[in-house]
Amino acid sequence: MERADPQVAVYTGTFDPVHLGHLDIIERGSRIFRRLIVGVGINPEKTPFFSIEERIEMLQIVCQRFPNVEVRSFHGLAVCFVRSVGAGVMLRGLRTVSDMEYEFSMSLTNQTLDPEIETVFLMAKVEYSHLSSSLIRQIAAFGGDLSRFLPAELIPVMQKRVRQHLQLPNPGIFPNRPD
Numbered sequence: 001m002e003r004a005d006p007q008v009a010v011y012t013g014t015f016d017p018v019h020l021g022h023l024d025i026i027e028r029g030s031r032i033f034r035r036l037i038v039g040v041g042i043n044p045e046k047t048p049f050f051s052i053e054e055r056i057e058m059l060q061i062v063c064q065r066f067p068n069v070e071v072r073s074f075h076g077l078a079v080c081f082v083r084s085v086g087a088g089v090m091l092r093g094l095r096t097v098s099d100m101e102y103e104f105s106m107s108l109t110n111q112t113l114d115p116e117i118e119t120v121f122l123m124a125k126v127e128y129s130h131l132s133s134s135l136i137r138q139i140a141a142f143g144g145d146l147s148r149f150l151p152a153e154l155i156p157v158m159q160k161r162v163r164q165h166l167q168l169p170n171p172g173i174f175p176n177r178p179d
């Protein structure tokens, strides 16, 4: 069995898409731990907005400025993934009191499954404490301003995907042609 290194942490999630709240946890986690692995969960029962490859690529784009952060996908139990990469810590972000109940039972379950793996929580920054990927998908669908929620380099990607979903013509392809 891999050693559970307490200086190596794993931050798991769906990241559909990664937003500024996630990125803040990644940045702070990268300062606390020697190595941080962002684990993107593959759940065959869910139909995500972005494919696993797209979610990984978006994370790689926004994480490239952190040399000790890497991005990987995983199937199955997060705690097994943590152990398989030799990490000793599961890093989680806490937004509101309502997150607490779910996170509390998750961390107790993970502790039962693997007592050597610790869960470490970081409180979300106040400006991101109501932010979720589903909220961002809704704002994008209604053409709202994403600049305070999404990393700048992902805004065009998000807008493009929304247009694909709504099957709207892409005004960026033939900007000079009258429709």
Ligand code: ADP
Pocket: 012, 013, 014, 015, 016, 021, 022, 025, 091, 092, 093, 094, 095, 099, 123, 124, 125, 128, 129, 130, 131, 132, 133
């Ligand atoms: P999951 O499907 O596991 O909820 P998410 O991608 O929504 O996946 O979240 C992954 C992790 O990021 C979780 O620990 C979650 O609590 C945390 N998180 C989500 N949104 C925020 C936010 N706005 N600020 C800080 N942490 C967050």
